[in-house]
Each structure stands twice: as structure tokens, then as C-alpha cells.
Amino acid sequence: MKRISSTITIQNKKYNYSVTEKTKKIAEFECVAAKIKQDFLKEDIADLLIDLPNLIIAEKEREKTQKDVIRFRISSEDKAIVEKKALKAGFINVSDYLRHLALAS
Secondary structure, three states: OOEEEEEEEEOOEEEEEEEEEOOOOEEEEEEOOOOEEEEEEHHHHHHHHHHHHHHHHHHHHHHHHOOOOOOOOOOHHHHHHHHHHHHHOOOOOHHHHHHHHHHOO
């Protein structure tokens, strides 16, 4: 699989992203700053790159509003299961996955 890694500069700060070819028509796009790790049609990657600065800025603004913390204890086995489910569901981290599950209607 072919992988291309690069950076984008927004407000004098560099953010990494990568595109990994999966099939002839599908590529995985990953940008931690925008919290994106998802498969896209290759033809849609150019549009995604055009929107990427706005997505990163929106994610940074959203993070500023997240100030409260919820903590709980969990066994190592259960933690591994939750992490696996979060990745399978397309989430980059467990916090976003658990927030999504807790707030879903």
C-alpha cells in the first residue's frame, strides 16, 4: 500500500496528515488535529484537503469548550475491549467514542 504523509500550515502551526491507498478507488485519510481517520473515495481527497483547514480550526474551537472531566475505573480487559470498539467505530480516541455513546439519543 502506498502512503503519502504531509503537513498543512494553519495560523503558523503545522499539522500532519496522511493518505494511504487501500484499493484502486479507496484511500484512508488521517489527520489527528481534525480527528479524522476514515476511508474516502480517492476522487474526494482533493475536496477534503481544501476543507481541512476549516475542519482543524473547528476541532480546535470545539476542544476549547471541553473543560469538565469524567473519570472512572475499568479493568484492563474491559479497557482493551472498549479501545477495540472505538477504533472499529472509526474514533481516534476512547474519549470521543464514550462521549458519542453517552450523548446519542
